[in-house]
Structure formats: structure tokens, C-alpha cells
Amino acid sequence: MSPQDQLNRLRREMDELNHEMLDLLSRRGALAVEIGKIKRLQGVERYDPVREREMLDFIASSNQGPFETSRLQHIFKEVFKASAELQGEDRDKTLLVSRKRQPEDTLVHVKDVTIGNGRPQLIAGPCAVESFEQVNAVAEKLALSGVKVMRGGAYKPRTSPYDFQGLGFEGLKLLKTAADRHDLRVITEIMTPGAVESALPYVDIIQVGARNMQNFDLLKEVGKTDKPVLLKRGLSATIEEFIYAAEYIMSSGNSQVILCERGIRTYERATRNTLDITAVPILKQETHLPVMVDVTHSTGRRDLLLPAAKAALAIGADGVMVEVHPNPAIALSDAQQQLDFDQFDQFVEGLTVQFPQLDLVKK
Numbered sequence: 320m321s322p323q324d325q326l327n328r329l330r331r332e333m334d335e336l337n338h339e340m341l342d343l344l345s346r347r348g349a350l351a352v353e354i355g356k357i358k359r360l361q362g363v364e365r366y367d368p369v370r371e372r373e374m375l376d377f378i379a380s381s382n383q384g385p386f387e388t389s390r391l392q393h394i395f396k397e398v399f400k401a402s403a404e405l406q407g408e409d410r411d412k413t414l415l416v417s418r419k420r421q422p423e424d425t426l427v428h429v430k431d432v433t434i435g436n437g438r439p440q441l442i443a444g445p446c447a448v449e450s451f452e453q454v455n456a457v458a459e460k461l462a463l464s465g466v467k468v469m470r471g472g473a474y475k476p477r478t479s480p481y482d483f484q485g486l487g488f489e490g491l492k493l494l495k496t497a498a499d500r501h502d503l504r505v506i507t508e509i510m511t512p513g514a515v516e517s518a519l520p521y522v523d524i525i526q527v528g529a530r531n532m533q534n535f536d537l538l539k540e541v542g543k544t545d546k547p548v549l550l551k552r553g554l555s556a557t558i559e560e561f562i563y564a565a566e567y568i569m570s571s572g573n574s575q576v577i578l579c580e581r582g583i584r585t586y587e588r589a590t591r592n593t594l595d596i597t598a599v600p601i602l603k604q605e606t607h608l609p610v611m612v613d614v615t616h617s618t619g620r621r622d623l624l625l626p627a628a629k630a631a632l633a634i635g636a637d638g639v640m641v642e643v644h645p646n647p648a649i650a651l652s653d654a655q656q657q658l659d660f661d662q663f664d665q666f667v668e669g670l671t672v673q674f675p676q677l678d679l680v681k682k
């Protein structure tokens with residue numbers, strides 16, 4: 320048989336399989352419609368993630384190749400999605416974070432401060448808590464500038480184990496003391512489920528960092544508290560994964576969630592990460608949660624903080640996070656990207672000129 324004849328024969332075989340697959344898919348779709356009717360009668364959700372998990376596990380255990388299991392699972396997930404659509408189910412509607420489920424914006428209340436009410440917040444502070452003098456100096460500066468929420472890392476998830484790991488619980492206390500002295504609310508990162516409870520008296524907003532976005536135990540634990548949670552997007556997380564991580568917190572009982580875009584990892588090296596600016600309006604369309612942008616970690620460059628912050632507010636962010644340090648050159652972490660006090664003044668001035676609605680109350 321000539322190669323051309325061979326090709327034609329294989330293609331005819333392929334056509335037959337396509338035909339069979341189409342038939343199987345159509346029969347599967349008809350079954351899904353029947354299942355949907357029964358579920359409707361029973362008054363249960365059509366979307367059943369546990370059943371889907373079972374079928375995906377079955378695919379993993381039965382796959383003989385040549386396709387990779389993850390590829391096959393992806394294809395089947397599409398089939399499940401299409402089946403649920405046939406059942407008249409919009410899966411997004413079932414998510415607690417979904418705008419389709421709750422059309423009105425969620426307002427996050429941090430004592431007297433509101434996030435998501437149309438007046439963007441500026442959250443600022445040092446990368447890490449280093450000493451009382453350092454955090455107190457920053458707190459004083461922030462209060463004078465009208466900032467209401469101060470950030471500062473006590474537990475630091477550092478890339479290298481040899482880098483400064485933060486002052487831990489002691490740092491938390493220093494941060495809280497300095498913030499109280501200047502009437503500021505506190506946001507800080509908590510890294511493990513076990514550290515959540517002891518941190519509660521010292522924090523007003525719990526931050527879940529990018530590296531922990533899919534630490535599901537931590538998400539569930541912060542979801543059990545009544546403190547607002549700022550959830551940062553993972554370094555390589557898709558928007559869908561980010562939304563599901565927020566769903567973990569909400570489904571554990573906490574609806575006070577703020578999403579924070581902080582740049583994602585791409586091939587581009589001109590900035591530390593690539594600020595996915597369109598994630599902001601996408602997240603605002605898909606969810607009802609406030610969305611903030613961390614300009615420090617997304618750019619990693621002092622000269623880009625102001626333009627990035629302007630872009631964030633212009634595209635609809637509910638606030639901006641930026642790092643400030645009394646003397647960035649000697650900072651124990653992120654020395655390259657924190658603003659000193661004069662630079663912070665310029666930053667605030669530059670931003671308020673264009674966005675006078677920024678929620679700053681100068682003391």
C-alpha cells in the first residue's frame with residue numbers, strides 16, 4: 320500500500336471513530352439531561368464536584384495512554400461543563416463569590432474603614448517589621464499622609480531560607496503597638512493555619528500571601544474567622560484558580576474577602592512580575608469582591624510604582640498597596656523597591672492629583 324493509501328485508510332478509520340465519539344457524546348448528553356430532571360425534582364444542585372472528582376480519578380486509574388492523564392482530565396472537565404450547561408445549570412452562579420449570585424458589591428469593613436465603596440484605599444507600610452522604631456516611624460508618616468491601613472510583615476515567606484524570615488509573633492506585637500499609637504488598622508500576612516488564632520488580637524485584616532494562595536487548610540482556617548482577609552493572587556495562578564481560592568474562604572463562612580492582584584510570573588524580566596492589569600476588571604465582573612493592586616510586588620521597581628498605581632485606579636481597583644520604609648537602602652528585605660518618606664510624599668501627591676477620591680484623611 321502506498322503511503323498516500325495508508326494515510327487515506329487511517330483517516331477513514333479516524334472518521335469512523337469521530338462518528339462513534341459524537342454518538343457517545345450525544346448519548347452522554349441525553350443522560351445528563353435526564354439526570355438534571357431528577358436532580359431538579361429532588362431540589363439539588365446540578366453541579367456535583369464530588370461526582371466529577373470520582374470520574375476524574377477513574378480516568379487517572381484507567382488511562383493506558385498515549386494521552387497524558389492531565390490532558391484527558393481537561394477534556395473530560397469540558398464535557399462535564401457542557402453537560403451541566405445542558406442541564407440548564409450555570410456553574411458560575413453556584414459560586415458564593417460570583418457576581419451572578421450576588422449582583423451588588425461586597426463592602427469590606429475594617430473597623431471604621433470601608434473597602435469597595437468607590438473611594439479607593441491606600442494601604443502602605445514596610446515590607447517587614449524590623450524594630451519598633453522602624454514601624455513607629457512609618458506609622459507616624461502614614462498617619463500624617465492620611466493613610467488608614469498599615470501593612471507590615473512579621474512572618475516573611477522568603478525565597479531563600481538564608482534571608483530574613485521576619486520577627487514572627489514579636490513583630491506582630493510591635494506592628495500593632497505602633498499602629499494603635501497612630502490610629503491605624505493593621506494588615507499582616509499569616510502563613511500557617513496554626514498561627515491564625517494567636518494572631519487575631521493583633522490584626523485587622525489577615526493577608527494570605529501569593530505563595531499560600533492554594534494552601535487550602537490556611538484558606539479554610541481564615542474562612543472560619545470574622546476578620547477580613549486579603550487574598551493575593553498566586554505567582555502562577557490563573558484568574559479561575561484565584562477565584563476558587565476566594566471561594567474556599569467564603570464557603571468556610573467568611574464573606575469579608577479582598578482580592579489582590581500582585582503580578583504574575585511571565586518570561587518578561589524588565590519587571591519583577593508582570594502586572595496583569597486587566598485581571599482587575601475581570602475579577603470585578605466575575606465576582607462581587609473588592610479588588611486591590613499591590614504595585615510594589617508586581618513591578619519590583621520604584622520608578623513604576625506611581626504609573627502602576629494610576630493604571631490600577633483608572634481600571635477600577637478599589638485600592639493600592641505600596642511599601643514604605645524609613646531607609647530602604649538598609650531594609651532587611653525588598654531594599655530595591657520600597658519608597659523612602661520623600662518618595663512616598665511624591666507618590667501620594669501624584670496619585671491624589673489624578674484621583675482625589677482616594678480615601679485619605681490627613682491628621
Ligand SMILES: O=C(O)C(=O)C[C@]1(C(=O)O)C=C[C@@H](O)C=C1
Pocket residue numbers: 351354355365366367368370371398399402403
Ligand atoms: O452525575 C451527575 O450528577 C450529573 O449531573 C452528570 C454530570 C456529568 O456530566 O457527568 C454533570 C454535572 C455534574 O457536575 C456531575 C456529573
